[in-house]
Amino acid sequence: MDTFGSRLRAYRERSGKTRAVLGGLVGRSAEWVKAVESGRLLTPRLPMLLRLAEVLDIDDLSALTGEQSLPVASVTRAGHPAVDSVAAAVQRTTLPAGDPLAAAELRARVDHAWAAWHHASAERTAVAALLPGLLTDARLAARGLDGVDRRRAAVELARVYHLVQLYAAHQPQPQLVWLAADRAMLAAQDADDPGAIAAAAWYYAHVYRSDGEPDAAEQVLLDALDLQGGGDGGGEQIARWGQLQLGLALGHARAGRAGQAWRYWDSADAAARRLGPGYVHPWLMFGSVVVDAFGVTLGIDLVRPGDAVRRAAAVDYSALPSRTRRAGGLIDAARAHLMRRDEVAVVHLLGRALRESVETVRHQPYARGMAMELAGRTGVVGEDARELALAMGIDW
Structure with a gap:
């Protein structure tokens, strides 16, 4: 039956x-x-x-x-109101006529968009206003400039597609995430830039893991790692190399391979320590505190809630220079506590995450699921969870 x-x-x-x-x-x-x-x-x-x-x-x-x-x-994915306009910009097959921006000016505009993503409390709304025009300008520059400037523009085009992927994550248009990841990798390869390929691999691996393909995620990371020279260069190269190590750790944890997961996490941690305690990459957000926060994620995926809770207690979330990353880290901390049935801590941590970034919490399926589950409880936990659910756009 x-x-x-x-x-x-x-x-x-x-x-x-x-x-x-x-x-x-x-x-x-x-x-x-x-x-x-x-x-x-x-x-x-x-x-x-x-x-x-x-x-x-x-x-x-x-x-x-x-x-x-x-x-x-x-149920779990709340669509952002601008998702259709962003999708239309990504899917547009023709470009308007016009002179391309200079590579340096394009880079400044892309930097501004990344700063909006990391520092706005409503990061999707902030970048949604920028992405359609930025996609057009980056595609024009990558096509219209020559020589070194064309390669630099292709690097920036890849960074714009990374932002599209982040914006589209947990939206009701999953094909947009795949399209952005694929185009970012193509742009990075067109630029023939190992650092850009490393960043594209980091974001592509997220898509594979989310689709239940940890082996494909591992392969794209290993392919990019072969181009990095062992992480023996300057700060930027060390950060890209460490980020790939962290991506491999996340994939092995998702697949339940604890030994390999923690071995790669140790390599990422060592790379971050080499960069210094205060270092965090300005847009990739690689650094010691970020690696510490992802240690909580590993503990959750490896079903070691005690270890995950212990690691979460040691993370200085205030040192994360990104509201979206702080909110994401606090959601993971809440997941760890939920595995231990510590529901008061879950509500507290979700509330902290919501204060950091309303949209990160509102569009994160785990956060929405936890709020929905606890909203059915009686007493103070249920009351507070129902308030959180309403703030997330879940009608109770």
């Missing part, structure tokens, strides 16, 4: 996760997973269904429930 439990088991086994791993990722025990799979427990409520779907890379809840189609994105 095709039941919820049998479907859950099939998707769990397809993903290569044990009951203990799946239970840990959604804050439950292996025995709970076994009881659900065997039918001894009823089908979970919507918040838990969403957490299971996210962990198992399921796009439509009907795959689990067998009932009417309900895309996960329709």
Whole structure:
């Protein structure tokens, strides 16, 4: 008989996760997973269904429930109002006539857009106003300039596509993320710039991991790593090399390979320490405090909540010079505490994240899922969670 439990088991086994791993990722025990799979427990409520779907890379809840189609994105992904205009700019196949910007002027404009992404509390709204025009100018420059300036413009075009990918993440148009990642890599390769290729690989690997393809993520990072010269150059080269090490660590953690994950994390940490305690790359955001924050992510993906909570307590989130990264780090800290059933801490950390960046929290599926789950609680936790949910645009 095709039941919820049998479907859950099939998707769990397809993903290569044990009951203990799946239970840990959604804050439950292996025995709970076994009881659900065997039918001894009823089908979970919507918040838990969403957490299971996210962990198992399921796009439509009907795959689990067998009932009417309900895309996960329709619940967990709040569309930004400007997403259609950004998508139209990315998908435009023709360019207007005109003289290209000088490479230096284009770089200044791209730097400004990245600063808006990292420092605005509504970062998607800030960059959405800039991206359509910036895409046009960067594409014109990459096509119209010559020689070294053309290669520099191609590097900037790749950076613009990275911003498009970040903007489009967790939006109801997942094809836009793939398109931006692919075009960024093509622009970086056209520039024949190892540093630009490293950045493109970092962002491309995110797409592969999110799509449940950790091996493809690893390959794109390793290919880029071959071009970096071992990270023995100056500060910029060390940062790009360290970022690739961090990307490899994240992929191995997602695949449950703890030894390899922490080995690459150690390499990233060593690179960050070489750059000094106060160093953070101005737009890639690589540095010691960032590596520390991603250590929490590794602990979560490896289902070691105690380690993740301990690491989160040691991170100086105020030292992250990016509101979006601070909010993202605090969401991960909340995820770690949820795995430990420390719901008061979860609400507190989500509130802190919301104060850093409303839009990061509003568009992050894990944050929305946690708020929805806790909003069903009684008492103070439920009351505070319902307020958070409303701030995220979840109507309770």
